[in-house]
Every structure is written in structure tokens, then in C-alpha cells.
Amino acid sequence: MRPVIITANWKMNTTPADAGPLAADIAKATDVANVTRIICPPFTNIAAVSAAVEGSGTLVGAQNVHAESKGAYTGEVSADMLKRLVSWCIIGHSERRRDQLESDELVGHKIVRLTEVGISPMMCCGEQLDEREAGKAVETVQAQVKATLETVLAAGMNLPSDLVIAYEPVWAIGTGRTATGADAAEMAAGIRATVADVAGAEYAESVPVLYGGSVTADSFGEFIAEPSIDGALIGGAGLKPDQMTGIAALAAEAAAARANA
Ligand code: PGA
Numbered sequence: 418m419r420p421v422i423i424t425a426n427w428k429m430n431t432t433p434a435d436a437g438p439l440a441a442d443i444a445k446a447t448d449v450a451n452v453t454r455i456i457c458p459p460f461t462n463i464a465a466v467s468a469a470v471e472g473s474g475t476l477v478g479a480q481n482v483h484a485e486s487k488g489a490y491t492g493e494v495s496a497d498m499l500k501r502l503v504s505w506c507i508i509g510h511s512e513r514r515r516d517q518l519e520s521d522e523l524v525g526h527k528i529v530r531l532t533e534v535g536i537s538p539m540m541c542c543g544e545q546l547d548e549r550e551a552g553k554a555v556e557t558v559q560a561q562v563k564a565t566l567e568t569v570l571a572a573g574m575n576l577p578s579d580l581v582i583a584y585e586p587v588w589a590i591g592t593g594r595t596a597t598g599a600d601a602a603e604m605a606a607g608i609r610a611t612v613a614d615v616a617g618a619e620y621a622e623s624v625p626v627l628y629g630g631s632v633t634a635d636s637f638g639e640f641i642a643e644p645s646i647d648g649a650l651i652g653g654a655g656l657k658p659d660q661m662t663g664i665a666a667l668a669a670e671a672a673a674a675r676a677n678a
Pocket of ligand 1: 590593631632650652
């Protein structure tokens, strides 16, 4: 059975001074059973967040990693540097695809780097609004997933058993607009079909697929009601303990229902 996962992506928010108290509040607000809870602060605040959530069961993730192991990459952070600091890492977020022009192949190399050091990769994918309006949402995302995973295989590595795929329609991120639960479920099926083509049906069924894009305590229920959606990647609401309380409660309900199914 796939885990239910809720991940707060803090993006470029919080400071080393306020990240710890906020993380402690969120850890307390999301203290529910059988849900994987992850907070991804900026690099500079990882230590403060880790100290604050210690013993709470909340896990800590990074928001990015470099695609090379080491070398002359001024200002970058390698997987080796993150090893033992975080257990998860978001990669291929649409804001990085937009601002740093990250490609699917680059994201594939990041999966390789993370897997080498034992950090679980949370790979983001998602279509632009014009792609959805042209009826090309599923094929766009499938192409992203295929190119990324084939890069991992071409590097001579099996796909990691801890891979998570976060489907985040770009037009829904930070806009207050969400996809529908049905759209997200259709996309999850499309993503798993592509993963199955690349790595087999059994592996595809084991990969959690999260929804992201303006998730709140009000909207999350529609997504987690879909059996193919295993949780959420949460931006704005991930900085708000009261929002995270509601999201965690829904996640715990879903985890319990799935365990009994
Ligand atoms: P949002 O961000 O919840 O603020 O839309 C989600 C994300 O970018 O991961």
C-alpha cells in the first residue's frame, strides 16, 4: 500500500530565526497517525527546522539539489552536502523550470544524485495553461515523466523505490485556482501508465502521486478522495499551521480508510 504524504514547500520564505518556531507549530498541528509529513524549508533554515521537529515524526526535505556530485558550481548545493541533513528533496519544481530553465533530463540527473546518497526524490511535473486548454495536459506531463525516468535508466541506475511524483499544474500554483479531483486522478493514471511503460506496472503502482497547486484545508479533500492521489505538495498553506491542521486531518482519515479497504 502506498503511503499518504503531505509536504510543505516553504519556497523562499522564513529566516533561520523564525523557521524553527513555525516548524514546531506545524509539527504539532500535523501530529496525526500513518501520514508521512515533510517540511521543506530553504537550505539556510534546514538546521533550525530539524532541531525544532526532532522527535515529532516530521521529516525534513530540501527544495533542490545540484545535478553534479561536486565541483566548480559556485553557490550550488550537492547531494553529499544534504546527506544526513534531509531525508527528502523536491526536484524539478516548475518555478525552477521557469527561472533556472531546468529540463527533464537535468531533473533525471538529480534523481541519480539523490539516490546515490539515499535521499528520497520528490519529482515535480505539470502542464502550462495553454497546454491544458489545447487538450495536451496528459501528454505533456507524460513526456516530462518519460524523459526524466529514462535519463535515470540511461545513467545505469534502477528507478529508486522511494520515488514520489508530484503533479502540479503550473497554472494552479500560487493562483488560488486548483485542478479538479477528477483532472488530478486522470493525470495520476496517465503518469502511472508512463511509469509502467518505462519500469513496469508493479513499480508504477508503488509510486505515490501527489497533487500540488493552491492546496488548502478546503480543497485538499477533493484530491485525497481520489484513490490514485496519495497526498499533496503544499506551498502557501504550508506556512500556515491552521491550514496544515485541516490538511493533516484529511490525510489521516484517508490513510485510515485506505488501510481498512
Ligand atoms: P501553492 O504552491 O500551494 O502555493 O500553489 C504549491 C507548490 O508550488 O508546490
